[in-house]
Amino acid sequence: MQRRDLLKLLAASAGLQISPSIAAAIEYGLDTAPLKNGALDSLQLKNISVLAEMIIPTTDTPGAISAGVPQFIATIIESWYEKAEREIFEAGLTRIEEATRAAEACSFFQASPDLRNRLLALQEEEALAYKASQGATSAFSKEHDANSPFFAKLKELVIVGYYTSEIGCTVEQVYAPMSGSYEGNLDFSDFGRRIVSME
Amino acid sequence: MSTAPADFDAIVVGSGITGGWAAKELTERGLKVLMLDRGRMVEHGKDYPTEHQAPWEQPLRGKPIKDLYKNEYPVQSKNYLFNETTRHFFNNDAQHPYANPDAFTWFQSGVVGGRSLLWGRQVYRWSDLDFEANKSDGHGIDWPIRYEDIAPWYSKVERFIGVSGQAEGLPHLPDSEFLPPMAFNVVESHVKTVIADQFRDRIMTIGRAAVLTQPHQGRAACHYCGPCHRGCSAGAYFSTQSSTLPAARATGNLTLRSNAVVDSIDYDATSGRATGVNVIDSNTFVRRRYTAKLIFLCASTIGSTALLLNSRSEPFPNGLANRSGTLGHYLMDHTYRTGATGVFPQFTHKLDRGNRPNGIYIPRFQNIDKQDRDFLRGYNFQGAARKLPLLAQANATTGFGAEYKHSLRNGPWIMYLMGFGECLPNSNNRLELDHNKKDRYGIPQVRFHFEWSENEHKIRADIMREAEAMLVAAGAVGVNAFNNVGLAGEAIHEMGTARMGDDPTQSVLNRWNQSHDVPNLFVTDGACMTSSSSVNPSLTYMALTARAADYAAAQLASGTV
Numbered sequence: 001m002q003r004r005d006l007l008k009l010l011a012a013s014a015g016l017q018i019s020p021s022i023a024a025a026i027e028y029g030l031d032t033a034p035l036k037n038g039a040l041d042s043l044q045l046k047n048i049s050v051l052a053e054m055i056i057p058t059t060d061t062p063g064a065i066s067a068g069v070p071q072f073i074a075t076i077i078e079s080w081y082e083k084a085e086r087e088i089f090e091a092g093l094t095r096i097e098e099a100t101r102a103a104e105a106c107s108f109f110q111a112s113p114d115l116r117n118r119l120l121a122l123q124e125e126e127a128l129a130y131k132a133s134q135g136a137t138s139a140f141s142k143e144h145d146a147n148s149p150f151f152a153k154l155k156e157l158v159i160v161g162y163y164t165s166e167i168g169c170t171v172e173q174v175y176a177p178m179s180g181s182y183e184g185n186l187d188f189s190d191f192g193r194r195i196v197s198m199e
Numbered sequence: 200m201s202t203a204p205a206d207f208d209a210i211v212v213g214s215g216i217t218g219g220w221a222a223k224e225l226t227e228r229g230l231k232v233l234m235l236d237r238g239r240m241v242e243h244g245k246d247y248p249t250e251h252q253a254p255w256e257q258p259l260r261g262k263p264i265k266d267l268y269k270n271e272y273p274v275q276s277k278n279y280l281f282n283e284t285t286r287h288f289f290n291n292d293a294q295h296p297y298a299n300p301d302a303f304t305w306f307q308s309g310v311v312g313g314r315s316l317l318w319g320r321q322v323y324r325w326s327d328l329d330f331e332a333n334k335s336d337g338h339g340i341d342w343p344i345r346y347e348d349i350a351p352w353y354s355k356v357e358r359f360i361g362v363s364g365q366a367e368g369l370p371h372l373p374d375s376e377f378l379p380p381m382a383f384n385v386v387e388s389h390v391k392t393v394i395a396d397q398f399r400d401r402i403m404t405i406g407r408a409a410v411l412t413q414p415h416q417g418r419a420a421c422h423y424c425g426p427c428h429r430g431c432s433a434g435a436y437f438s439t440q441s442s443t444l445p446a447a448r449a450t451g452n453l454t455l456r457s458n459a460v461v462d463s464i465d466y467d468a469t470s471g472r473a474t475g476v477n478v479i480d481s482n483t484f485v486r487r488r489y490t491a492k493l494i495f496l497c498a499s500t501i502g503s504t505a506l507l508l509n510s511r512s513e514p515f516p517n518g519l520a521n522r523s524g525t526l527g528h529y530l531m532d533h534t535y536r537t538g539a540t541g542v543f544p545q546f547t548h549k550l551d552r553g554n555r556p557n558g559i560y561i562p563r564f565q566n567i568d569k570q571d572r573d574f575l576r577g578y579n580f581q582g583a584a585r586k587l588p589l590l591a592q593a594n595a596t597t598g599f600g601a602e603y604k605h606s607l608r609n610g611p612w613i614m615y616l617m618g619f620g621e622c623l624p625n626s627n628n629r630l631e632l633d634h635n636k637k638d639r640y641g642i643p644q645v646r647f648h649f650e651w652s653e654n655e656h657k658i659r660a661d662i663m664r665e666a667e668a669m670l671v672a673a674g675a676v677g678v679n680a681f682n683n684v685g686l687a688g689e690a691i692h693e694m695g696t697a698r699m700g701d702d703p704t705q706s707v708l709n710r711w712n713q714s715h716d717v718p719n720l721f722v723t724d725g726a727c728m729t730s731s732s733s734v735n736p737s738l739t740y741m742a743l744t745a746r747a748a749d750y751a752a753a754q755l756a757s758g759t760v
Contacts, residue, residue: 055599063604072260080262120599128597159593164254164261172608173589174552177251178422182553184384189548193608194589197554198253199284199426 040074043107044093048073050109054120055158061172064162072161073154085146085153092123092150120151127151169196207233207454208755209493210476212461212506214238215313216737217724217744218497219443220356224748225495226452230755233454233489234447237295237481238310240457241288243440247430249284258283274300275307280317280428288316288428296644298633303530303647304688305501311457312439313499314691317428320409320436320556321581322362322738324353328371328567329732332621336575339529339624342729343701343710346373352742359446360437360741361415363557364407372562372734379412380405381557385549386584386612393673394561401564406557406581409437409738418442425554436556458482462642464494464510464519466717472760473519473720479640493719493751493760497744500530500725501630504696505645507707507722508632520697520714520722526707527696530628530649531731534578534620535690536683537659539666541675543584544611551586558583561616561669563733565661574657578620578733580666587613614670618662619690621733623654628687630696649687659684692736694725712747719760723747 052064208230290307418434434441475490510519561580632643700706703715723744
């Protein structure tokens with residue numbers, strides 16, 4: 001992606017969350033479909049755990065599994081997603097599971113890192129094509145798109161789950177919920193991390 | 200008329216920004232006051248259950264509870280603050296509906312303290328540019344007051360509530376009595392300099408906020424946690440709970456009844472006075488009546504006017520205090536959801552710390568000394584710069600894995616500018632009662648009629664053009680102008696419908712917020728507004744309330760009302 005395009009996209013997406021008032025200004029209408037229940041099976045949960053950790057791995061800070069992201073994803077899929085969203089998500093899990101069985105005769109969570117990366121990258125390509133087709137430069141695109149492809153759903157849940165977790169806030173970032181003052185000209189190099197507050 | 204003594208000297212209907220002020224001012228003048236609110240009680244501190252709740256403590260990490268919101272909060276859930284950290288302060292739309300949410304968005308609180316708990320806390324004085332606007336261009340009727348009438352009351356209110364801000368000496372946006380201003384961040388400072396250099400007709404200043412930057416009146420300074428709207432047990436922002444309610448209670452003259460739905464006001468034709476209010480307990484549905492010598496309506500713009508419209512009698516078949524026929528008409532709001540965003544990658548090496556509950560402000564710069572635009576009146580900008588929110592950056596960045604994760608540890612800044620434009624008073628923009636649609640208390644529901652005028656659309660076009668020009672001049676990239684024209688009410692600056700004026704045939708209230716028709720009846724919330732200005736209205740509501748309470752108490756003492 002061109003840097004210019006990235007910035008445009010950033011500006012567009014950022015509008016959704018830059019502030020309460022701008023969020024109100026450009027994000028409208030909550031998804032209001034009924035809840036859908038039903039538990040994921042253990043294979044799905046294992047694959048979700050591996051996928052979450054692939055997106056936000058353990059590095060010099062803990063990754064998605066340590067932060068409880070798989071449990072968060074399961075909760076959303078089991079008790080919050082609409083039926084159609086869940087079907088997209090489960091179909092994505094099935095696709096990568098079947099592709100792994102064909103290639104390495106094992107489950108995705110047991111596959112070689114190389115195969116896992118290739119399969120996930122393929123899913124991302126699909127999601128990027130979908131995003132491009134949606135004209136993602138509009139600042140008025142909805143935050144929650146029920147029709148987005150598997151990878152977009154997965155990544156969104158991993159990101160929300162990780163960066164709202166205690167580890168994501170306090171270890172991966174500098175958590176300053178009550179700093180007592182506002183300082184607007186600090187050097188990033190003194191922190192090496194984002195400074196985050198409670199909202 | 201009953202010869203029994205009145206239960207109270209004064210009844211104040213509503214406990215929000217103006218109700219709290221009316222209760223404080225009247226009780227401090229020795230009046231026995233009953234303050235009524237249809238919402239449940241919220242005690243300062245103890246009833247702020249989500250204050251300082253960490254992100255990981257929130258159910259579903261902030262995702263909406265879809266069925267509940269759809270069924271019980273279809274209007275309120277559109278509010279920018281509505282989520283599980285604030286839902287307990289909002290109106291339950293299923294229990295308190297209105298007839299046509301597709302015509303007007305009515306954001307309401309459902310608790311004592313009202314929207315004083317949830318407001319944006321931006322406070323600015325109006326000037327004669329505003330008070331003379333109707334007279335100058337002939338839209339609406341002339342205000343019965345000028346800046347000099349209200350200026351001392353602005354001072355009184357500011358000294359009590361505490362207003363942080365920077366004096367700028369602008370005649371058309373008079374300075375308040377300020378506590379120290381909040382700080383700009385590095386990007387805002389840069390943009391301020393660019394505006395000073397390249398846009399000589401305007402300035403940028405820090406937002407003027409009813410948030411304390413130093414201890415004040417027994418309340419603590421802001422600790423910069425950010426989400427004021429969850430409630431602040433430190434009392435660092437002005438709310439009824441933090442400020443006016445404690446003052447009113449301290450007099451020993453206040454009786455507060457929550458869960459008290461006022462359905463009508465009684466009128467006695469012999470004395471020509473309002474005699475009391477009829478109240479329904481929202482838990483038990485038991486009805487009762489309270490009497491008083493003075494009635495203050497502070498039930499919000501829509502709430503107060505709806506109550507008057509529902510108080511019908513032989514002398515007032517079209518609603519109490521409505522001999523003029525203007526009650527319900529001239530509903531206004533500000534233009535909203537128009538502006539621009541831009542990204543500042545050149546400041547990526549900088550960070551901020553602290554969640555500042557305030558932004559920047561660019562005072563109106565159009566049509567000040569002369570008509571220099573193709574529209575009447577004008578607009579101001581409010582906005583802020585901040586680091587690009589992580590979740591937005593994360594979703595917009597391709598890839599996954601260690602490199603992806605570490606790339607999210609820093610990012611560029613983004614700034615938004617959003618215009619608030621003045622709305623012309625128009626008789627067709629109005630509310631009425633739908634007697635075929637009743638709520639669970641049997642009270643007719645409010646029905647709205649509202650259309651934006653060509654003038655407001657022209658204002659929006661100029662807002663986009665100017666916002667984009669300033670961001671581009673400041674070196675922003677990816678500048679994105681937006682204009683999402685929504686329903687009126689969304690700026691939550693709804694006002695008018697019981698306007699002030701000198702002519703009783705053209706207005707509901709006189710220069711003291713006193714009914715022309717019913718001298719012991721006062722309306723001091725947003726309903727009283729004769730024009731909308733582009734300036735945030737809450738400070739003016741407070742000043743008008745304090746002024747009216749002083750006048751009413753003097754009239755009562757002298758036996759005039």
